[in-house]
Amino acid sequence: MLRVAVPNKGALAESAAGMLREAGYRQRTDPKDLVCRDEQNDIEFFYLRPKDIATYVGSGDLDVGITGRDLLIDSGAPAEEVVDLNFGRATFRFAARPDDVGSVQQLGGHRIATAYPGLVERHLAELGVKADVIRLDGAVENAIRLGVADVVADVVETGATLRQAGLVVFGEPLLRSSAVLVRRAGAPGGAQQEQLQRRLHGVLVARRYVMLAYDVPAGLLDRASSLTPGIESPTVSPLHREGWVAVQAMVLRDDVHRIMDELYELGARAILVTNIHACRL
Numbered sequence: 001m002l003r004v005a006v007p008n009k010g011a012l013a014e015s016a017a018g019m020l021r022e023a024g025y026r027q028r029t030d031p032k033d034l035v036c037r038d039e040q041n042d043i044e045f046f047y048l049r050p051k052d053i054a055t056y057v058g059s060g061d062l063d064v065g066i067t068g069r070d071l072l073i074d075s076g077a078p079a080e081e082v083v084d085l086n087f088g089r090a091t092f093r094f095a096a097r098p099d100d101v102g103s104v105q106q107l108g109g110h111r112i113a114t115a116y117p118g119l120v121e122r123h124l125a126e127l128g129v130k131a132d133v134i135r136l137d138g139a140v141e142n143a144i145r146l147g148v149a150d151v152v153a154d155v156v157e158t159g160a161t162l163r164q165a166g167l168v169v170f171g172e173p174l175l176r177s178s179a180v181l182v183r184r185a186g187a188p189g190g191a192q193q194e195q196l197q198r199r200l201h202g203v204l205v206a207r208r209y210v211m212l213a214y215d216v217p218a219g220l221l222d223r224a225s226s227l228t229p230g231i232e233s234p235t236v237s238p239l240h241r242e243g244w245v246a247v248q249a250m251v252l253r254d255d256v257h258r259i260m261d262e263l264y265e266l267g268a269r270a271i272l273v274t275n276i277h278a279c280r281l
């Protein structure tokens, strides 16, 4: 039975469970449950603090887990990223008062408050900067107001928390993070793990692509196909109406309206878009 770690609460929990559900797995219905067995798929989910997930996976006690890239790096656990799950996107940044530290070159000798000391210390070592890292559990933006630190290093999603605290980011992001599937570094995958990865890829593709169908005069097929090449090649079927064909192809959701406009201008008609619920490519 494959043993999978899933965030039990926080920024990643709901999306992680939603993605697993979309991939056809049973998920807990009570948010207090800490384990959920899916006998049919021979898989067991353990709900854990996202900060601890890389530790459980790195030690080999659990096979794979969903956590944040920033949390994985912060943990220092021997675990590696296998799939970018494309949710929980955030940057990890330094911030300070606008009239204080304004570049990473000025960080030396300052106090940096963070809930991700492993990540920050590793980054400072790479920069060759010596600073004092102060480990806090959360609400780190307050550390400056309270005189505990001069700089914070934290997750920034919308930037609203920093703005409210009167802080501004400086320097390049230490990291661009998103939710990732992790496994023990170098561990062989195995058939069950590959199946999980294939299913998650299926969800990612189903979210990113839509199915486009349209009718077009046969003489315009080559030009229409170049607008909708699909993954391998578009499906073309004869229409009862002579001289016309029906075409089907997957297109990127973000491009679909531009492509529909261009197809219409070319002469295609009955252009329909449908969602893809699941797929294996």
Ligand SMILES: Nc1ncnc2c1ncn2[C@@H]1O[C@H](COP(=O)(O)OP(=O)(O)OP(=O)(O)O)[C@@H](O)[C@H]1O
Residues within 6 Å of the ligand: 007, 009, 010, 011, 012, 050, 051, 067, 068, 069, 070, 071, 088, 089, 090, 138, 155, 156, 157, 158, 177, 178
């Ligand atoms: N707005 C956000 N706030 C915090 N973490 C976020 C946000 N958006 C994405 N993330 C990602 O979620 C992960 C942190 O999740 P976690 O559950 O530990 O934080 P949290 O939601 O702040 O929970 P808690 O405050 O209870 O510790 C990190 O990988 C982080 O990059």
Ligand SMILES: O=P(O)(O)OC[C@H]1O[C@H](OP(=O)(O)OP(=O)(O)O)[C@H](O)[C@@H]1O
Residues within 6 Å of the ligand: 137, 138, 139, 140, 141, 154, 155, 156, 157, 158, 159, 160, 161, 162
């Ligand atoms: O850029 P934003 O959209 O404002 O989001 C980022 C903020 O959200 C998180 O804090 P959270 O509310 O989880 O509190 P915490 O600091 O106690 O974890 C994170 O630690 C940042 O402070």
Ligand SMILES: [Mg+2]
Residues within 6 Å of the ligand: 138
């Ligand atoms: Mg938090």
